[in-house]
Amino acid sequence: MSTLLVAEDVAVFSSHLLVHPASLTLQAGRPFTILGETGSGKSLLAQAIMGTLPRGLRAEGRVTVGDQRLDLASGQGHRALWGRTLGVLPQEPWLALDPTMRARKQVEEGYRLVRGLPAVQSRIRASADLAALGLGNAGDKLPSELSGGMAQRVAFIAARAGGARIVIADEPTKGLDVFRRDEVIALLLKEIEDGGGLLTITHDLELARQMGGDIAVVLEGQIIEQGPAADVLGAPRHDYTKRLIAADPSAWPERNAAPKRSAGVKPVLTAAGLAKTRGGQLLFENRDLTVLPGEIVGITGPSGCGKSTFGDILLDLVTPDAGTVTRAEGVARVRFQKLYQDPPAAFPQKVPIRRALNDLVRLHGLDGSRIAPLLERLRLSPGLLDRLPTQVSGGELQRFALLRVLLLDPVFLFADEPTSRLDLITQQETVELLAEVARERNCAVLIVSHDAELIRKMSDRQIAFGSPPDAAALAA
Known part of the structure; x- marks a missing residue:
């Protein structure tokens, strides 16, 4: 199993430390999931690795992709990797998609501008990708005409079109029903079958379980547990990880019955x-x-x-x-x-x-x-x-x-x-x-x-x- 990406002591700062130094290794054919609550810093960690931190934030540490070593403090070297080596599936598909461009065109761009395929072949590939995710009739729709789940799937297809060997997926199943979620998980796992790399950021416990591979649990900007997903989720050591697993709706107690209404209560x-x-x-x-x-x-x-x-x-x-x-x-x-x-x-x-x-x-x-x-x-x-x-x-x-x-x-x-x-x-x-x-x-x-x-x-x-x-x- 070859190593695709190594992150060493990656930290994120504004006026103060937001993400404590963290290290992880992404192996070919083995998923890696960063799991944590909203605002824990998991997306900032991934953005630092990707070189896409918001303005006003800075990173330290090192990232090695193949034979290229990047010093995150310099902020240089990432752009040449985007689309071709590193692809990103963003958390907010409606913000990532061009609001004036129809779905098929957004996917075509990756094939045509990044992979360099002819226009006709790019269109054929884009149409096939959309059809494969149940979006065969959505190619001519604008992002504003798509549901949240549909926009997420279009963004996923567009992220893959450039041929990146490593995909960083930020909350890829957010807003999807169970069927579509499992479908996207299957597609993500398919990405690594041929030796690709997949780094997923999520708060979705079921996604983390199904992905398998390795996992890091993040809390308040720190990795508190890391290891094989089956071990971390099957026998968690940290109290927060235990609490996270217990918060799954399947573990919630049954609710008390609704209070009885007196006769004559008018509906809202x-x-x-x-x-x-x-x-x-x-x-x-x-x-x-x-x-x-x-x-x-x-x-x-x-x-x-x-x-x-x-x-x-x-x-x-x-x-x-x-x-x-x-x-x-x-x-x-x-x-x-x-x-x-x-x-x-x-x-x-x-x-x-x-x-x-x-x-x-x-x-x-x-x-x-x-x-x-x-x-x-x-x-x-x-x-x-x-x-x-x-x-x-x-x-x-x-x-x-x-x-x-x-x-x-x-x-x-x-x-x-x-x-x-x-x-x-x-x-x-x-x-x-x-x-x-x-x-x-x-x-x-x-x-x-x-x-x-x-x-x-x-x-x-x-x-x-x-x-x-x-x-x-x-x-x-």
Whole structure:
């Protein structure tokens, strides 16, 4: 087994140490997974190795790729490796993809500009790659027309198109249903069958288990356990690793029954006979729903089956083809809120988080003193408020999105994959907070998740959406 990459004493700094010196070795044909919670520093470690740290951060240490040795403090030498030797699958596919370029063209570029293939052959290869991941009808779609799972798959295909022998995948299964997750895992593993290298950064415990190979567990910028995945996950030594495994939804205790409702309680929202077609395909029809104050309703189903569209119709963000939605009288529209699956798309990219929250407080006459206790409750450092949305992790930004929604004191909250970006421990804490909010404030919650076990453990009742006629052609 040959060595593809060696990282030695890699550290990351801003004004202080963010990632403590860490070393790892990537072998040909053997996956390596960096596992840790949101904000633990796992992505920064990978970005330092890749040479793609955000502005304002610097790295130290050494990385050897083949016969090329890179001094990370110099910041030189990486660019020639990008695409050809080192490929990256980014955490935020909607930000990584060109918003003005259709899916097939984004994949074609890798074949044409990096591999140097003729235009016709590049197009053929790109079309075949898209079809192989169930995206045969998505080639002419813009990123804004794709669901989160579809955008993730397009980004994955584009990352591989340049022929890089080493792929660094940052949260590659985030937001995917179980079937698509397992499909991407199979594709990632296929990358190493012929002696390629794969470094995966994730908070997904099941992904780490299925990948096998070697694993490093990261906490607060330090590797606390490292070794064969089967050993680390099968017999963890560190208390944090044990806690991480115990936070998997399958290990959650069964919830207490929903509190009994007194007769005559009026629903927060009622839908009758909803139907929606998109792209010439039927998403759903004859859908009814009544949601009471404080009730938690869960929705499961594969990518592209219309779960998000259904919730958007309830919020009057999308017009149904048939049916009606009736919301509680006398309640301001602003108290019917949504938690988006991809918070980067919901935050202004060039506005610090503190200003965005203060603007909301000022616009709606809210109580700004509630921000501090919510920060503590969501395990968010006050120092993050002065950063841009692009300067915090995906999980931290999702928790800021929840904080922003809670400031509005919602009576109905449509949570669209609200934990898809969160590690298991933070996911459990966030779900428990959602349940507390539902009970304490009598807020109805409609939550969508690909994780059927999470929905079962959290919800008072469940709704299952089935597979659409052509899931690859539809945005969820």
